[in-house]
Amino acid sequence: MKYLDVVMENRKIGTMLKSPVYKVSIISNITIVPLKDILELSLRKEGINAEVTLGDYDSVVQDSIRFASFDAVIVIWEAVNFINGLHYCAENLTARERKDFRQKMEAEVRLVMANLRNTPLVIVNNFSAASSEKNFALDFGFLDQLCLGLNQTLKETAHPNQVIVDIEKILITLGISDAIDYRQFQQTKSLYTFGFFEIYAESIKPAFMSALGRAKKILVLDCDNTLWGGVIGEDGLEGIKLSDTDSKGSIFLEIQTLIKVMRKRGVILALCSKNNSHDVDNVIHKHPYMVIKDDEIVLKKVNWKDKAQNINEIAVELNIGLDSFVFIDDSPFEIELVKAALPQVTCYKVPENLSEYPNLIKKIMPHFYSLSSTLEDSTKTDMYKAESARKSEISSYETLEDYLVGLGLELEIAKGNNIPIERVAQLTQKTNQFNLTTKRYTEADIRNMLADDSYEIFCFNLSDRFGNYGVTGLAIISFYEVDNKLTALFDSFLMSCRVIGRTVEKQFFYEILKDLRNKSVYYLVSNYFATPKNSQVKNFYESIGFIVYSNKDGKKDYQIELNQVALEKVPYIRVIGD
């Protein structure tokens, strides 16, 4: 696109957007005028009604105060223009002058970052002397060192809302000679080419999407020629390409590893493949090079149905909006079909040249990540770390019980108005495996139950000496009378898969029974509804002494008198507040 085409299209699209204005400011010590229209258009195409205000020339510090209340601020601070002619006079500065200069710049960087610490999104380019290399500088060691030091300062001072852009990586994609144009530098202090600004705007777009809560959440993958080379139904386990010994197979190995990294960082994975499900399961369970395992896959739609329908089902089952979906497939037919039926889904086709495939995945990655390391994200990382610490300990104990004793499990139970409503609703929406009835509830449903005397909701927060798992278990109980005797029905009983295998469910149940006993409950009634995911709990109620009185079509009904339940306290779980 030419600059004027961008301007014209931007003027047109600008009159069409009716959403509230999203105020962006670019503050800089060089001239970056063309970026205004390029960035506005790039964001407006995503439906973000961006309005870019350019700061005054070379007043980064003052502008960082002036624009701090904007929705987003971009800081383009060029080392070569810290002071006029720095790129050629840097080397002639005396040691004393250098020291003073370094201190001054460091103080300014800290000040600017501090001024912008409450702006919802700040994008700061890191400092680079790369642009001075070609036309002017030979090798000005001082400028490079200065940048190195200032980048360290940036890293130290950056708040979670402040994203540091590695400008050199963007320069490299174009090459200095195409990214930098010195012809008008002396006169207008413009440094970057139109082509550079285009790539720059695209590179920082994920930061905006993420800041606006529009980061992608789920990656849906085809299998044949997407996760491995070849077709499992035809080539068989031995025939598909997935290994480090052949060129095609090693690319798929790399792809799977990249995707696993994404999973580790919170991306939800699902499969959507036209195959016999046992063929795909066979690869997942038996192929020696398979990196992505069942644990990492939330849902598998391996069937012969239309992929748009499958993706739609995933969206419903997981309660995730279609605009949070990214779909990868090697078939242009499937890609076009999904694009046509579900335009909100972002689709990528596996490149014809497989060697370009890893770069495609790397390009997709940033669209998933919320840039902020918000409290939640950082605890998430802590949780992963804690989980791996737990795993490494497990081998040093003789029995599972020894291990559980050593964990120092602590259970904290909340009920009634003390429960976190949002999280509780989320648990009903997301929990599939340890879920006896798999009933999905919204926040409004939960609120209604809290206001209703015939319901009681319990949830628990579990921690151990490695960390906190958060609110990970839930029971919803409704009350009614049978023969004038108070009866408690376990409408929902579920636990996040994060805490399965620690016998917490028994202690949780034990605590609930104590409460029900105080309420003078006589009968307990419960159900198990079979789903494809919850077979591991099909005998849960039997295991705690309930008696089945009806069992048909995957539905079991139980009943027992409360005082007949012989459930014992789990000795190694400490109950807080007990």
Place this chain on the structure above:
Amino acid sequence: MQKIKENVVKLLADILDLSVEDIPNNASPDILERWDSLKHMLLVMSLEQEFDIKFTDDELTDLLTVDLIAEIISERLSND
């Protein structure tokens, strides 16, 4: 040459967000207030993209009026 000049005027009008009629004959930054150094930089960028050329340093200093711009471009295009 006339065609090139018309094209230059059109680009200039778009950059300055004016209509072609608002651009006086042989306009220059001296007589058109909106044509400041930043707009000039954007004009240069657009001219280079439109005519697929890259001005030399000397040419850049001579891009002073619409007529001079048209002349420099037509010279470049006939030499290439």
